[in-house]
Amino acid sequence: MRERQDARERRRAREFEAFAGGAGGRLLRTALLLTGDREAAERLLTRALARTYAAWDGLGGLGGEDPYERTRQELVARYARSARGRFRLLRPFRRGDLGPGLLARLTPQERLVVVLRLHEGVAEEQTAAALGVSVERVRALCARAVLTVAA
The missing domain is CATH 1.10.10.10 (Winged helix-like DNA-binding domain superfamily/Winged helix DNA-binding domain)
Incomplete structure (x- = not known):
């Protein structure tokens, strides 16, 4: 039983790594266009990818949901929240x-x-x-x- 669970976790990690490796560059560019700052873009993308990974079910991604779309939605939501919540981004x-x-x-x-x-x-x-x-x-x-x- 434990071996099966370990195998599932490894497959989940490989699937996510393949997704992040393939989509990471474009998502980083999107985050950079939103934030205008490389460090802020990397933080924004890291948090969005972490949320995507947390929802990843290991059985073909997010249960039929497009992981790119999900991560982009998370980027947008996080950026929008930060724009409302921080003085620097209100102007x-x-x-x-x-x-x-x-x-x-x-x-x-x-x-x-x-x-x-x-x-x-x-x-x-x-x-x-x-x-x-x-x-x-x-x-x-x-x-x-x-x-x-x-x-």
């Missing part, structure tokens, strides 16, 4: 936070919409649901963000 990023990056002038909510819609290719409806806003609000935020970046 638009300063120029030095991202260097000369185009996203430096966006608010955290605009940044979330741009990253989800344009970088990740998430549909408006899914973006709205993830952020708890209307589809119209997502459209408005995206349009304003694009105008801000283009200016």
Whole structure:
């Protein structure tokens, strides 16, 4: 019995390592676009991956749920919570936070919409649901963000 459990745990760890190895780079890029800071992005991704691993059932991932989608949702939720909870993230990023990056002038909510819609290719409806806003609000935020970046 114990040997079976150990074998399951090893398989679970291998499956998760394969997922993290394959998706980690893109997820880190997404976290970096959200935070604008390498260390903060790595912390955000580490916490999101830890939550994904905790939910991993070892029998084909998350019981049919897409592990990439789950981890991305966790990244977004954690970033959104930190943006509401910290003074530094309540205002638009300063120029030095991202260097000369185009996203430096966006608010955290605009940044979330741009990253989800344009970088990740998430549909408006899914973006709205993830952020708890209307589809119209997502459209408005995206349009304003694009105008801000283009200016």
